[in-house]
Amino acid sequence: MVWLCGRSVARGAVAVAALLGLGLFAAPTRAASPAAKDTRTEAPIAFLYDVTADAALFAKQADLPSPPASMATLMTTEIVFKALADGALKADDQFKVTEDAWRRGGAPSRSSAMFAKLNSQVSVSDLLRGVIVQSGGDAAITLATGLAGSETAFAERMNERAKALGLTRSTFRNATGQPDPAQTMTARDIARLAAHIIRVYPDRYAMFAEPEFTWNKITQRNRNPLLAEYPGADGLKTGFTADSGYGLVGSVTRDGRRLIVVLNGLETAKARAAEARKLLDWGFDAFQRRRLFEAEEQVAEARVFGGAQRYVPLIADAAVDVLTPKNDDARIVARVVYDGPITAPVEKGARIGVLRVWRGDMLSVETPLRAGEAVPEGDLGRRAVDGALELVGDWFDQVIARI
Structure with missing residues (x-):
């Protein structure tokens, strides 16, 4: 009725x-949302989403724009995945590691890097793993400049794509997630983007579950703590800068359900992992479908x-x-x-x-x-x-x- x-x-x-x-x-x-006062997580920003039911389970400042750190590279990878799906790019295409990519995102940057050699040619497939598994800034910048000619032009493409996907409260200024006061995302937008990648690019998405990747004789473990600690976890990304704190977007499947958790603003990597596990446990165990x-x-x-x-x-x-x-x-x-x-x-x-x-x-x-x-x-x-x-x-x- x-x-x-x-x-x-x-x-x-x-x-x-x-x-x-x-x-x-x-x-x-x-009235102010009770979720903002909820004690289910210590994370300042949190969002729990049931992909299977297309339902939000928990929200705490989920629509507050904040620095996404390396979680912003989900948009970088989405654009590359789309170019591969459209046939505009091939996985074995080679891009050159420019001095800018090497200096700002590689070994000299003292940040997360793939450690690609200056002026070397690297395949799109390997660069994607450098971004997804190793959080390599050099890999992200190389993909951006290879596809759009410059990272600035690529950031414009990121904003256009975000608008097309309905990410209404996200703004991008670079492909890496490195600090920029104008680059922000909301937890809800991050979850929406993650769900889109899982749904539209299931074969490529498998990269997010790879436990490690070796490049230039340097093996790095996937930084996502859920992959090793939480049964059913298969993605996606962590992030950290001094401005953002410790963040994570994770995805887990259990008993025919898929949950996506997004956290940001935590003080330690240990707290990030613990709060993610706590919210996921609650999401899987405490709900009934109507x-x-x-x-x-x-x-x-x-x-x-x-x-x-x-x-x-x-x-x-x-x-x-x-x-x-x-x-x-x-x-x-x-x-x-x-x-x-x-x-x-x-x-x-x-x-x-x-x-x-x-x-x-x-x-x-x-x-x-x-x-x-x-x-x-x-x-x-x-x-x-x-x-x-x-x-x-x-x-x-x-x-x-x-x-």
Whole structure:
């Protein structure tokens, strides 16, 4: 049973209330998120995401932009993976290690390095392992300059790609994650990027689980502590600078579920590993799944202007589940948002809006909604009536705005 509440908010943001055995859904409050005060982790910034259920399980300052350190190289590798997938690049293509890459990211930099030799030619495949396994700044800069001509040009490409992937609160200035006051990411964006890499490039993603890599006769272990310590871990990246503190984005599979954890701002590598394990344990053990809507079940209706019918049913492509802590009585809140009214004709399958589900004050699920059926244009009389109703609605909004 679905109820549409209210005419519109901001001319088309429509709240949905539903009674699904979970309690009456209502608009979320604006109070400070309880997650910000949660003691489940000592990390200043934390985000736990269930990839399988497409649900956020835990958030603590997850939308705060902060220095990502080497976790920023996830975007570097994504761009290279895409170029390989598109055929614009081959794994055995060779890039030259320039003096800039060697000096700023290699042995002279006294930072994490692949230790590639100056002016040597290194394959894309080996450079990727230099970035992923060894956190090599020289490898990241070499890939950036080889693909875009300069690291600055590559950073522009990173920002364009971030926008295309919906990473709305991430800004890149270099390919390495080295400190720059303008280079920031949020924990939620990092998790979203990690999930994208896992889903779109499963074969390439296997590099993130490689325990070590040897180059220039120097063997370095993968810095991700979860790979050796946590069953089912297969990625992804650690990061550290004086500005960012110790951070990690990790991914683990267990019993058919995949969780991604993102932490940042911790004081030691030991604390980083311990807090990641603690959150993952809680995420795997403490949650139960609740089904809100089946795949292609009607979630709500959207008002149609000038159509043969006044409303079009909205459906989700896949089943919509929410994960809630066991014995937790947090209120489940759902809201459908779309720009409306929708103008006829409407094609079946057209994307109309988005369903957002909160658990307490934390956004847990966000999924697109599509038209469940086609709505052709109505006759002249129907369009005239809808036009008159729209004029009355506009007048009513203006009167309310003056009150």
